[in-house]
Amino acid sequence: MARPLVADIDLDALRHNYALARELAGESQALAVIKADAYGHGAVACARALESLPQGKRPPAFAVACLEEAETLRRGGIESPVVLLEGIFEADELSRVEALGLWVAVHSEWQVQALLAYRPAEPIPVWLKVDSGMHRLGFSPEHAPAVWERLAAATEQVAGLQLMSHFATADAVNSSYFSRQLACMQALSRRLGAALCLSNSPATLAWPDSHGAWVRPGVMLYGSDPLEQPSEVSRRLRPVMTLRSEIIAVRDLAVGEPVGYAGRWRAPRPSRIAVVACGYGDGYDRHAVDGTPVLVAGQRTGLAGKVSMDMLTVDITDIPEADIGTEVVLWGRSRHGAVLSVDEVARYCDTISYTLLTGILPRVPRCYSRLD
Ligand SMILES: Cc1ncc(COP(=O)(O)O)c(C=O)c1O
Structure with a gap:
């Protein structure tokens, strides 16, 4: 008899949770965050289960942390767009980004310079990351408009430019910090006429005002409830x-x-x-x-x-x-x-x-x- 410990992965539950994210997203598009091997569930298997949903119900894109994770998906036959949430780690990676048809976040000046120095056959979709309060990655809200203008002008390198940011406190019931981050990004979006991608799982579940053009749920897809206080909606999640x-x-x-x-x-x-x-x-x-x-x-x-x-x-x-x-x-x-x-x-x-x-x-x- 084999050792009896297994991790059973319920792909129907994954699809159910993704459908909930889509339902909550409304008019916004819902990509699926499958970094860290789909939070330990197996990125290729999870991506296949989601990609095989009918047209219009499947994720329009997946998100991972780095090129290696995207390569694993492509090797596994996943053809949907894949966003690198931290972008490239070295300028050399841009040729692989292009070959694999990936989208990139850009959070630092060196990444902007590498991108602008690159000559792709087709422009690469770029999400400009803004540090609205997480103080981890991204350009400051004051500096972001100038970077946006440079990227927007680089039509040979850059396509589908939009803004992204990450919330520090979306899981809290009442968070003035969340509201500050959201207001900051909404003001930038109005000023630049830019589409927004902000919402992680708690914001997807509990903060519809933050949904923007794209939501970006991760942990809720796997059935975990990230909210400080579970809601009627989050109780519909199923463990994967x-x-x-x-x-x-x-x-x-x-x-x-x-x-x-x-x-x-x-x-x-x-x-x-x-x-x-x-x-x-x-x-x-x-x-x-x-x-x-x-x-x-x-x-x-x-x-x-x-x-x-x-x-x-x-x-x-x-x-x-x-x-x-x-x-x-x-x-x-x-x-x-x-x-x-x-x-x-x-x-x-x-x-x-x-x-x-x-x-x-x-x-x-x-x-x-x-x-x-
Ligand atoms: C940039 C970014 N976006 C989205 C997510 C998804 O967050 P969650 O799993 O809380 O939905 C993460 C998770 O770490 C992240 O780092």
């Missing part, structure tokens, strides 16, 4: 990844007996402990505290003891039917129907769903649901 394993051994412990490294958990009553094939060597977070929720045979119980490299331990005292071979879901949907959200697990690990999803390591096989 189920991290599923099985019990491989069971221990009966007397009161006071410890479990695992450092004996962090001690039996408060006569207890049954399940050993589960999943550990930090698979990407499960070692910071998970005792009580971190787990579904055993579709029933909620909690982690008992520190996570090891290849195993973790769970209290099954109240699930008498659980035994060797019983299904354990670390997050996602149990075969018994119950759902454990990756967002909830993340809170017990003092982290966010993004790190849990992108953190699942290659030794965990991804098993894809079949599509028609």
Whole structure:
């Protein structure tokens, strides 16, 4: 019998979540952010599942972080436009950008110079990145109009010029900082007559005023709810990844007996402990505290003891039917129907769903649901 740990990827759920993003986007176009191997779900498989949607319902473009990620998509047969969200990292990459038909973000003066010095056969679609408050990448709002004019004049190199920016606080219920960033970008857009691409998942879900010409959702496509307070709409998201394993051994412990490294958990009553094939060597977070929720045979119980490299331990005292071979879901949907959200697990690990999803390591096989 093979090691039972797998990451089941529900491509129907991915399509459902993308359809929700499109519905919310209304008149705006909704690209799909599939960087970091589609947040750990497998970029080529996810892109294929979305690209095979009917015309008009599929993403008009995908977004990745770098050229290498775009090359993986092209090698996998993905033909849709792909935007490099951080643009090129070296001037040399422009020939590959052109050969692969990619779109680029431009956030720094050296990238502008490299682009203007390049002689493409066809102009390259360019998204000018503005730092409206994230203070990470982009031109300042004061400097951006001058850069815009230079790029707009470079008709040999630049096509489809538009503005992009990234929000720092779109997940918060009330954020005056969000409003400031939005107002800044709207003013720039009016001044330059420029189309806007601003909205990540929380802004796509909760801030329709920010949608502009394009929305740019990532994590919501994978069924994670990025909002500080879930909304009626965000509750419609469906988990795409189920991290599923099985019990491989069971221990009966007397009161006071410890479990695992450092004996962090001690039996408060006569207890049954399940050993589960999943550990930090698979990407499960070692910071998970005792009580971190787990579904055993579709029933909620909690982690008992520190996570090891290849195993973790769970209290099954109240699930008498659980035994060797019983299904354990670390997050996602149990075969018994119950759902454990990756967002909830993340809170017990003092982290966010993004790190849990992108953190699942290659030794965990991804098993894809079949599509028609
Ligand atoms: C520039 C940019 N746009 C869009 C996204 C998608 O964000 P989210 O996954 O929160 O929807 C990210 C995510 O890191 C990003 O860096």
